[in-house]
Amino acid sequence: MSLKLTDIVKRFKTETVLDGVSLSVGRGETLVLFGPSGAGKTVLLRLIAGVVDPDGGTIEIEGRDMDGVEPEDRGIGMAFQNFALFPHMDAMANIASPLTARRTGREAIAETVGKVARMLKIDHVLHHKPKELSNGQKQRTALARALAGAPQILLLDDPLRNVDAKLRFEMRLELPRLLRSQDATVIYVTQDYKEAMALGDRIAVMNGHGIQQIGTPEDIYLRPANIEIARLFGDPVINLLDVVPEAADGSGGVQVRLSDQPVALVGGYAGTVGTDCVLGLRPEAMRFVDPGTPGAIPVEVEAETPLNEKTVTLTLTQRGREIMVSRPSGMPGPDQGTAYVAVDAKDALLFDRATGQRIAPGAHSPALQEDVA
Numbered sequence: 001m002s003l004k005l006t007d008i009v010k011r012f013k014t015e016t017v018l019d020g021v022s023l024s025v026g027r028g029e030t031l032v033l034f035g036p037s038g039a040g041k042t043v044l045l046r047l048i049a050g051v052v053d054p055d056g057g058t059i060e061i062e063g064r065d066m067d068g069v070e071p072e073d074r075g076i077g078m079a080f081q082n083f084a085l086f087p088h089m090d091a092m093a094n095i096a097s098p099l100t101a102r103r104t105g106r107e108a109i110a111e112t113v114g115k116v117a118r119m120l121k122i123d124h125v126l127h128h129k130p131k132e133l134s135n136g137q138k139q140r141t142a143l144a145r146a147l148a149g150a151p152q153i154l155l156l157d158d159p160l161r162n163v164d165a166k167l168r169f170e171m172r173l174e175l176p177r178l179l180r181s182q183d184a185t186v187i188y189v190t191q192d193y194k195e196a197m198a199l200g201d202r203i204a205v206m207n208g209h210g211i212q213q214i215g216t217p218e219d220i221y222l223r224p225a226n227i228e229i230a231r232l233f234g235d236p237v238i239n240l241l242d243v244v245p246e247a248a249d250g251s252g253g254v255q256v257r258l259s260d261q262p263v264a265l266v267g268g269y270a271g272t273v274g275t276d277c278v279l280g281l282r283p284e285a286m287r288f289v290d291p292g293t294p295g296a297i298p299v300e301v302e303a304e305t306p307l308n309e310k311t312v313t314l315t316l317t318q319r320g321r322e323i324m325v326s327r328p329s330g331m332p333g334p335d336q337g338t339a340y341v342a343v344d345a346k347d348a349l350l351f352d353r354a355t356g357q358r359i360a361p362g363a364h365s366p367a368l369q370e371d372v373a
Ligand SMILES: Nc1ncnc2c1ncn2[C@@H]1O[C@H](COP(=O)(O)OP(=O)(O)OP(=O)(O)O)[C@@H](O)[C@H]1O
Pocket: 012, 017, 035, 036, 037, 038, 039, 040, 041, 042, 043, 044, 191
């Protein structure tokens, strides 16, 4: 079912938690709400579920205004952070509860519970009571219960928060398939950007009373709305360097200088010449090159951290600015001394230093204007 929020406002006493949130989620879509603690993600889910009421705005499900509609009549399944399992029932009965409430037959219940329990790897603890389950198992039991009911709208509040790293990794791969097979419209809350990118058809980035950006994972990663979002998505974190763009000789383009080496910006940034900007370079948009390579920037290697799939090197420019460079594991690179890096300028991001907003290339592009003419 589709879901539409328009201008939602929610206050607690004097604190405005949500200030004019609007959002549409299509039928069968998985929308991730991503943002730091206190951003209002849980409050938004509770509003959709109908367990708290908004102070302003409307919530529609499949075109129908939910004002005055009780939570149990909204066709919504939920798994919230605090588990809320029935303490006197074992995991099996907890998971089966939405089906028993509907008087589903015994065999159909056993089949559905078995299927979700296997997928969530809790089939060996189905006869345990909640107090005998670990936090991770409780969380998965709550998730299994929400899935077993096969609701048309599923609200999941950070369901992997208490799950250990290995299982979390596996679930990140398996959950999207499971959610898709349920054909439900899913709103999924997480503070983990990798989870957000793996699971979301779209991601809504929440911060400071509302949604700062909404888009596909690719949109958010490649075209973050501002510096804050660029920092939240990516590990290691994006390199941010203060720069003042200048006109490049002859070419009509715009360049910035890193350790006095010009780096030509790709796309039209003519309007930024002479203004205070921040250059955003993802560590994977930098690479080590041989000395003498045109545009090579000299750096001192400070430290190298081998991670599983990549190696991250912290370097210092001649002016003492830190730049992190990432390369796939196994690719050789310097581990000490002086080295040279080059920038994949097409992947560089430019932000307005005063507002933090990203400056889209092409806005003042001479090439673009010629095309239009
Ligand atoms: N019942 C309530 N009474 C008063 N304030 C509340 C209530 N529920 C939430 N808040 C406040 O609303 C803000 C947003 O809380 P919310 O739980 O939605 O954040 P969140 O983004 O889900 O964070 P987390 O990821 O840590 O769960 C917080 O400042 C919180 O203190």
